[in-house]
Amino acid sequence: KDYYQEGSHVYNELNVLEAFRKALTTWARWVDASVNPMKTMVFFRGYSASHFSGGQWNSGGACDSETRPIKNETYLKPYPPKMLVLESVLKGMKTHVTYLNITRLTDFRKDGHPSIYRKHLKQTLPEDERVAPLKYQDCSHWCLPGVPDSWNELLYAELLVKENKMRQHQRRAR
Secondary structure, eight states: OOOEEETTEEESOOOHHHHHHHHHHHHHHHHHHHOOTTTOOEEEEOOOOOOOBSSOTTTTOBOTTOOSOOOOGGGSOOOOHHHHHHHHHHHTOSSOEEEEOOHHHHHTOTTOSOBTTSEETTEEOOHHHHHSOOSOOBOSSOOSSSHHHHHHHHHHHHHHHHHHHHHHHHHHHO
């Protein structure tokens, strides 16, 4: 049976969002207590969307017919509540955390998942499963090149901005 213990209190059940908040708050307290912001930059990459239709990964969910990104924002899913929890925790921190919010970015890219073209046990799926996939499809991870490359570009851009600010600060201090 699953349970969660906080101090001497044991929760038999805990709402997923509340558990997520508690976990992030524990992480945030550790960062605030342990990280020297003069020596360390902290980055947090947000949640990336999955695009199962007709079920989840273990119940017939599929994405193999998705070949184009979403272009109209009105077709996107609502902003995930767990992202609001994350943003709330980040706002309450003493330590600056650069938040790489990739949630909306990935939400548009329903076409970017390995789907039936993933490798499982070092073999590609048999032809009959590619034609009529009956087993698990991967609609939560991302193909390379593609969406993860844009995450790397965002991280790189943030590093360049921070380096530039640091150099400007050093010049002013002279």
